[in-house]
Every structure is written in structure tokens, then in C-alpha cells.
Amino acid sequence: MSDRSAALLSNNFIYVAIVIYALAFLAHAVEVAWSVKTPAVQVKKTKLDFAKTERLGRLGSAFMVIGTLLLLAGVIFRGISTDRVPWGNMYEFSITGTFAFSVAYLYALKKYQIRWLGSPSAIAILLSLGTAVTLLYRPSAPLIPALKSPWLITHVSTAIISGGVFLLANFVAATYLIIDRYEQKGARPVWMQKFPTLESLDNFSYRLIALVFPLWTFSVIAGAIWAEAAWGRYWGWDPKETWAFITWVASAAYLHARVTVGWRGRKAAWLCLLVGSSFLFSYVYINVWGTGKHSYSGL
Amino acid sequence: MTTLLDSRSFLRWCWRQLTSMRTALILLLLLGIAAIPGSIFPQRTQNPLQVKQYFIDNPSLAPWLDRFSFFEVYSSPWFSAVYLLLFISLIGCVLPRSIEHAKAIGAKPPLTPKYLDRLDHFTEIKKIDLDLAEKYLKSKGFRIRRETNSISAEKGYARESGNLLFHLSLVLVLIGVGIGSLLGSRGDAILNVGDRFINTPTSYDILGFGKFQAEDSLSPFSITVKDFQAQYDSVTNSPIDYTLTVSTANPVGSAEDIKIIKVNQPLAYGNTKIYLQANGYSPSVIIKDKQGKVVFEGPTPFLPQDSNLSSIGAIKVPDMDPQIGFVGSFLPTADRDPVRGGFSSYPEVLDPRLLFSIWKGDLGLDSGVPQSVYRIDTSKMERIGLKALALNESFDFGEGSITFTGWNSWVNLQIVSDPGKIYSLVGAILAISGLLISLFTRQRRIWVKQGRGTQIAGLSKNEIPGLDDEIRDLVKELAGER
Numbered sequence: 205m206s207d208r209s210a211a212l213l214s215n216n217f218i219y220v221a222i223v224i225y226a227l228a229f230l231a232h233a234v235e236v237a238w239s240v241k242t243p244a245v246q247v248k249k250t251k252l253d254f255a256k257t258e259r260l261g262r263l264g265s266a267f268m269v270i271g272t273l274l275l276l277a278g279v280i281f282r283g284i285s286t287d288r289v290p291w292g293n294m295y296e297f298s299i300t301g302t303f304a305f306s307v308a309y310l311y312a313l314k315k316y317q318i319r320w321l322g323s324p325s326a327i328a329i330l331l332s333l334g335t336a337v338t339l340l341y342r343p344s345a346p347l348i349p350a351l352k353s354p355w356l357i358t359h360v361s362t363a364i365i366s367g368g369v370f371l372l373a374n375f376v377a378a379t380y381l382i383i384d385r386y387e388q389k390g391a392r393p394v395w396m397q398k399f400p401t402l403e404s405l406d407n408f409s410y411r412l413i414a415l416v417f418p419l420w421t422f423s424v425i426a427g428a429i430w431a432e433a434a435w436g437r438y439w440g441w442d443p444k445e446t447w448a449f450i451t452w453v454a455s456a457a458y459l460h461a462r463v464t465v466g467w468r469g470r471k472a473a474w475l476c477l478l479v480g481s482s483f484l485f486s487y488v489y490i491n492v493w494g495t496g497k498h499s500y501s502g503l
Numbered sequence: 504m505t506t507l508l509d510s511r512s513f514l515r516w517c518w519r520q521l522t523s524m525r526t527a528l529i530l531l532l533l534l535g536i537a538a539i540p541g542s543i544f545p546q547r548t549q550n551p552l553q554v555k556q557y558f559i560d561n562p563s564l565a566p567w568l569d570r571f572s573f574f575e576v577y578s579s580p581w582f583s584a585v586y587l588l589l590f591i592s593l594i595g596c597v598l599p600r601s602i603e604h605a606k607a608i609g610a611k612p613p614l615t616p617k618y619l620d621r622l623d624h625f626t627e628i629k630k631i632d633l634d635l636a637e638k639y640l641k642s643k644g645f646r647i648r649r650e651t652n653s654i655s656a657e658k659g660y661a662r663e664s665g666n667l668l669f670h671l672s673l674v675l676v677l678i679g680v681g682i683g684s685l686l687g688s689r690g691d692a693i694l695n696v697g698d699r700f701i702n703t704p705t706s707y708d709i710l711g712f713g714k715f716q717a718e719d720s721l722s723p724f725s726i727t728v729k730d731f732q733a734q735y736d737s738v739t740n741s742p743i744d745y746t747l748t749v750s751t752a753n754p755v756g757s758a759e760d761i762k763i764i765k766v767n768q769p770l771a772y773g774n775t776k777i778y779l780q781a782n783g784y785s786p787s788v789i790i791k792d793k794q795g796k797v798v799f800e801g802p803t804p805f806l807p808q809d810s811n812l813s814s815i816g817a818i819k820v821p822d823m824d825p826q827i828g829f830v831g832s833f834l835p836t837a838d839r840d841p842v843r844g845g846f847s848s849y850p851e852v853l854d855p856r857l858l859f860s861i862w863k864g865d866l867g868l869d870s871g872v873p874q875s876v877y878r879i880d881t882s883k884m885e886r887i888g889l890k891a892l893a894l895n896e897s898f899d900f901g902e903g904s905i906t907f908t909g910w911n912s913w914v915n916l917q918i919v920s921d922p923g924k925i926y927s928l929v930g931a932i933l934a935i936s937g938l939l940i941s942l943f944t945r946q947r948r949i950w951v952k953q954g955r956g957t958q959i960a961g962l963s964k965n966e967i968p969g970l971d972d973e974i975r976d977l978v979k980e981l982a983g984e985r
């Protein structure tokens with residue numbers, strides 16, 4: 205297959221994935237909306253009826269799976285079109301990172317019953333794929349010399365996967381805080397009733413950070429080894445390195461707060477939000493507006 | 504005497520505070536926050552020119568920021584204070600735990616609690632022989648405390664071992680960083696193809712030494728730049744590959760070897776590595792005075808300004824009277840645009856031009872103030888001409904003549920000696936191993952006790968699932984269902 209047709213195929217897979225994710229969003233949104241029934245006369249409270257919408261929810265999940273498979277195909281063909289791993293610029297980081305996010309979501313779907321996160325997750329996916337396709341798109345091109353290294357694979361793949369997990373942890377912590385807000389004022393609104401308990405949200409975000417911490421540590425170390433080979437120093441407090449360090453220290457602080465100091469609930473959720481945001485900040489800010497050695501990727 | 508006691512108990516109090524988890528948590532958060540300013544303000548170690556610019560742009564704010572080390576955040580007293588306190592706290596917390604843990608490895612599991620039915624995973628089965636349970640648990644790798652009518656079994660000590668390994672390894676990483684900054688050196692040398700470099704302090708354009716590094720400790724090699732090839736993508740103009748061929752001898756004067764250096768492939772001599780960091784073009788000229796005597800000849804490195812390697816530079820001729828300077832730009836593939844004027848449209852040399860303005864007067868080289876090699880201080884000079892030359896063209900500027908005879912590539916070699924990095928690397932590898940060990944090990948206890956029937960209960964630290972399966976298997980085994 206020629207490079208050009210592989211690149212076209214990759215683009216088409218990603219466009220179709222966007223459509224499918226949009227359908228997933230619709231299915232999940234309708235699922236939530238239809239579950240809310242107008243109150244019967246004798247019952248004061250609004251009730252949820254999931255009997256009708258269960259199938260819609262399943263349909264939404266099915267769309268999520270198909271979208272993710274299509275996205276995977278898009279990423280693979282992008283790699284084929286460039287004869288290398290598809291992690292050379294921000295467009296490629298974004299499509300792969302979105303794929304990692306979807307996989308993390310699907311993996312947790314059964315275990316933590318997070319189908320209620322379906323429509324916000326689909327929005328996050330649509331937004332990042334949308335910006336990737338419209339603002340960040342670059343034609344397939346070979347790597348600049350600094351990126352030609354086996355460490356590209358280890359460092360960047362683990363960083364992207366970590367990014368997907370950090371993003372999901374951010375999501376869960378934010379959901380925690382929103383629900384917590386409502387519960388403080390009284391009861392949850394109807395459409396939130398199927399969401400899990402605050403406690404299981406709290407545990408879920410802890411699991412995510414505990415899982416991503418070793419991976420992120422590895423990614424930072426691999427980056428340092430690569431920097432030693434490419435730039436002559438393994439650590440130079442370049443803005444990207446600084447923010448990787450901040451994210452790492454913040455994750456460690458979160459784990460200590462949970463495990464050794466015993467933080468739970470709201471405080472832990474805010475700290476988790478801080479961890480995830482520092483990752484997102486270093487991804488968006490440094491790549492787009494930053495200076496320093498990591499800004500070579502031409503976005 | 505009392506004051507001595509008081510101060511001693513005060514010190515003890517301080518130590519307890521410092522090594523408490525709450526303090527460690529605060530210090531961790533502080534470390535994260537303290538690292539932020541370094542990504543906001545330009546740092547001297549990375550970008551001295553930007554720091555200078557910051558002083559020019561913010562003349563009232565910059566000196567204050569400087570007083571509090573905001574341009575050298577990572578070597579500032581406050582940043583160092585945070586991480587040193589954190590590491591003292593870490594050692595103070597982790598060392599006693601390590602000793603305790605070492606003792607616990609040889610010890611037996613704790614006594615069986617009195618009432619098992621209050622614990623998790625409580626099950627009661629018909630009475631069985633405890634030996635059976637002991638044998639089974641032993642075969643699963645549990646350590647066992649056997650009493651007359653109960654067994655206390657524990658497994659998963661590796662979790663704590665891994666955790667301690669992780670924390671102690673961080674100390675090793677820090678030691679490696681310290682050794683590197685105290686005993687290492689780092690320098691840059693700009694060499695034209697054909698130049699020879701000998702690793703002594705005077706050969707460098709810039710050289711920085713660690714505090715305890717002796718100047719004569721540089722390893723005694725020489726490098727001759729034989730060839731430099733850059734390959735570009737013809738669609739995007741971005742570079743694809745750089746190949747530098749050098750001939751080296753270590754020590755100087757021994758047999759020479761041909762070596763290749765690439766961007767991700769430095770040349771190594773022990774702890775010293777030689778990196779290809781940047782490259783550009785050096786246009787060559789011959790300059791003659793009015794009498795036709797050659798006063799300057801050869802290549803001058805010009806500094807690339809964009810991805811198509813439009814480069815700027817200066818040629819200084821102090822040996823003429825009055826002194827002459829050329830402020831120029833070199834375009835490897837010249838093109839014209841009504842708005843921008845001359846520019847380069849491709850990074851390889853296809854149609855080179857040398858554009859320059861000619862200045863007459865005092866170059867200011869004797870003032871003692873170090874000058875950039877790429878710029879001329881024209882404050883005491885007067886402009887006497889402006890010209891663009893194609894290859895092999897000459898120009899008579901009144902005081903003499905200049906001929907654009909050719910071009911050469913230059914490379915910037917960075918030569919780094921870091922004896923500490925191996926410690927940091929080992930520390931990092933141990934740290935991540937410890938982390939994985941502690942992450943994937945479940946620490947749990949199982950008790951078996953004779954009551955009316957045989958009672959079984961378990962306790963899992965850190966709430967990691969899996970214990971219920973284990974207890975179910977144990978029950979099946981004991982009840983003879985296998």
C-alpha cells in the first residue's frame with residue numbers, strides 16, 4: 205500500500221469514528237433523558253425507569269466499542285503511512301491519547317459501572333478528536349532526527365497511556381465533586397440517581413492514580429534516558445520536564461494523602477483534580493505555547 | 504541541665520514533626536508548587552539571553568525576582584530547602600521502618616485474634632485437622648505461627664520491601680544528581696568541517712565546571728571533523744537525518760579511529776560523551792586590502808535563523824586600518840519576495856548568496872567586553888556599503904575587496920562529563936522495580952482456629968481484592984472437595 209493511500213485511509217477511519225462516537229453520545233444522552241419519568245400523581249418524587257432505556261444504554265456502549273476499534277484502525281494506518289510509530293506530532297499524540305482514554309473507559313465500564321459517564325466521555329472524545337482533525341492535523345511526514353530513537357516508542361507510548369488515565373481520573377474526581385455538591389444541598393437530581401455512590405467514585409479515582417503512578421514514573425525515566433542520549437543531559441528543567449515532575453510529585457502527594465494520611469472524599473477529589481489538571485496543562489500549554497526543547501514537534 | 508534536656512526534647516519534637524507523614528505530604532505539595540516558577544520565568548541555566556531580555560523589559564521587577572532566585576529556581580535556597588527537608592523526612596521515616604521490616608521478616612506472624620467472627624471473610628466449617636491447614640498454607644508460601652488450637656498465617660511481605668526499596672532508591676537518584684553537578688563538566692565547541700578539537704579548556708567556546716571538578720581532569724582526546732551530511736525532506740523541508748563523521752584519538756597522538764556521531768548517538772569516552780547539538784553554514788570569503796594583500800581568508804560560522812537555514816553572522820577584520828566589519832546573512836538557496844526581500848527557500852545549498860553591509864571604524868575588540876561572534880557593535884563604526892554576492896563574485900568596497908569563495912558546514916559539539924548519572928539510573932531502575940513489587944503484591948493474613956467447628960477468617964491490607972478467592976480455595980481444600 206502506498207503511503208498516501210494509507211494516510212487517506214487513516215483519515216477516513218477517524219472521520220467515521222467521530223460519527224460513531226457522536227451516535228454513542230446521542231444514545232447515552234437519550235438513555236438518561238428517557239429514564240426520567242414524569243411523577244405519578246400519588247408519588248411526590250420523580251422516579252427513574254430504566255426498563256425502557258437499558259437497550260439504548262447497551263447500544264451506546266456498542267457504539268463506543270465500534271468507535272474505539274475504528275480509531276485504533278485510524279492510528280495504525282497513520283503509522284503505516286509514515287513508516288514509523290504514529291507519535292511524531294501533536295495530532296498523532298491526540299488521536300492515540302484519545303484511543304487510550306476510550307480503552308480505559310471501556311475497561312472500567314463493567315467493573316465500576318460507569319456507563320453513566322458515557323455521554324460526558326463521548327463529549328471528551330469528540331472534543332479531542334475534533335480539535336485534532338481541525339486544528340492539529342499535519343500531513344504524514346518522516347521524523348526529525350531528534351525523534352529518531354527507540355525511546356520514542358517507550359517514552360511517548362507510556363506518556364500517552366498515562367495521559368488517557370489521568371484524564372479519566374480527572375473526570376471521575378470532577379463527577380465526585382458535582383454529585384457531592386448536590387448531595388450537600390439535598391438529594392441527587394433524578395438523572396444522577398444511577399450514578400455510583402460517592403465512596404465508590406472516591407475509590408475508583410484512587411485506583412486510577414495508583415495504577416498510573418508506576419506507568420508515569422516509567423515514562424519520565426524513559427524520557428530522561430532519551431534526553432541523555434539526544435540532548436546530553438538527562439534532566440534540564442525544560443518546561444515540559446518541569447511539568448512532568450510536578451505531575452509526578454502531585455500524584456505521589458495524592459497517594460500519600462490517601463494511603464498514609466487517610467484523606468477521603470472531597471479533599472482527595474480536589475487533589476486528584478489537581479493531579480490530572482497538571483498533566484493536561486503540561487500537554488496543552490507546553491506543546492502549544494511553550495518554549496524549550498519539547499516544542500519541536502510542530503504541534 | 505534542664506535547658507539541655509529541654510533542648511533535647513525540643514529537638515526530638517522537631518524530628519518527630521519533620522518525619523511525620525503530614526509534614527512529608529506538605530513538603531511534597533510544596534515541592535510541586537516550588538517547581539512552577541521555573542517554567543514561568545526564563546532560567547539562566549537554559550536561556551541566559553532571555554533572562555537578559557527580561558531585565559530589559561521589566562527593569563523594576565527583574566532585580567527583585569533575581570534577589571529571590573527566580574531566574575535560578577532549581578538551585579535556589581528555597582527550592583533546595585524544600586527537597587532537602589523532604590529527603591531528610593523520607594530517610595527519617597523510611598530507615599526505622601526498614602529496620603523494623605528486617606526484623607519482621609525473621610519473626611512469626613502476630614497472634615490469632617480471640618474472636619474471628621468479627622473479621623472479614625469469616626467462615627465456619629466442620630472440624631478438621633489443623634495439620635492439614637498448616638500444610639496447605641505452607642505450600643502456598645504463607646509464613647505460619649502454629650499454636651495448640653490455631654494457625655496465624657501471613658503472606659506478602661514483599662509489599663513493604665518494595666515500598667521501602669522505592670523510597671530508599673529515590674535517595675540514590677538524588678546522590679547521583681549531586682555527584683553530577685559537583686564533579687561533572689559541560690561545554691560547547693563550534694567546529695567547521697576540517698577543524699581539529701583537542702579536549703582542553705581553551706578549545707571550548709563555552710565551558711562549565713562542577714564545584715569540585717579539576718580543570719585538568721578532562722579526558723585527553725582529540726576530534727577532527729571529517730564530514731557532515733544533512734538530509735532533508737523535499738516536501739516539508741524538515742531535516743530527516745544528520746550524520747557527522749569524525750576521526751578521533753584518545754589520548755591525543757595515538758592511532759586515529761573513524762567514528763560516526765548522530766543526534767541520538769553520541770560518542771562516548773568513559774563518563775564523557777560527545778553530542779551533535781546543532782549545525783549551520785560557514786560562508787568562506789577572501790578579503791584583500793587596497794594593496795591586494797590577503798588580510799582575511801576562510802570560513803566563518805553563521806547562526807541559522809529559520810528552518811531553511813537563513814543564517815546571520817559577522818566577519819571581523821581587525822587587521823585593516825581602519826578596521827572593517829561585515830554584518831551579513833547567508834542564504835543557502837536564495838529566493839526573493841517583494842515584502843520580505845531576500846530569503847532562503849530550502850535548507851540545502853543550491854543557490855547560495857552572501858548579503859552584507861560593510862562597516863568601517865572601531866570594532867571594539869580591545870575593550871575587554873566579550874562580544875558575540877555573530878554580531879558587531881557598530882556604535883563606533885560607519886556604514887560604507889551594502890552588497891549581495893553570488894558564489895565566486897567579488898566586490899570592491901573602496902578600502903579593499905571581498906570575494907565569496909565557498910561555504911562549509913559547522914557543527915556544535917557538546918562535550919559532557921557526568922560521573923553521577925549511573926547512580927541516578929540505578930536508583931531510578933530500583934525505584935520502579937520497588938514500585939511494581941509493592942503494587943502487585945497483596946499483603947494478607949489468614950487465621951484458622953478450632954472452635955465448635957473450624958473457623959477461618961482473613962484480613963487484607965490495602966483493600967486489594969483476591970483474598971476471598973484464596974479463602975474459598977482453602978475451605979474447599981479443607982472440606983475435601985478437591
Ligand code: HEM
Nearest residue numbers: 414452453456459460463464527589590592593596597666
Ligand atoms: C518525606 C518523605 C516520605 C515519607 C516519610 C514517605 C513515607 C511513606 C509511607 C509511610 C508510605 C506508606 C506505605 C504503605 O503504608 O503501604 C508511603 C507510600 C508511598 N510513597 Fe512515600 N514517603 C515519602 C516520600 C515519597 C516520595 C518523594 C514519593 C514519590 C514521589 C513517595 C511515593 C510513595 C508511594 C507511591 C507510596 C505507595 C502508596 C500506595 O501504597 O499506594 N513517597 N510513603
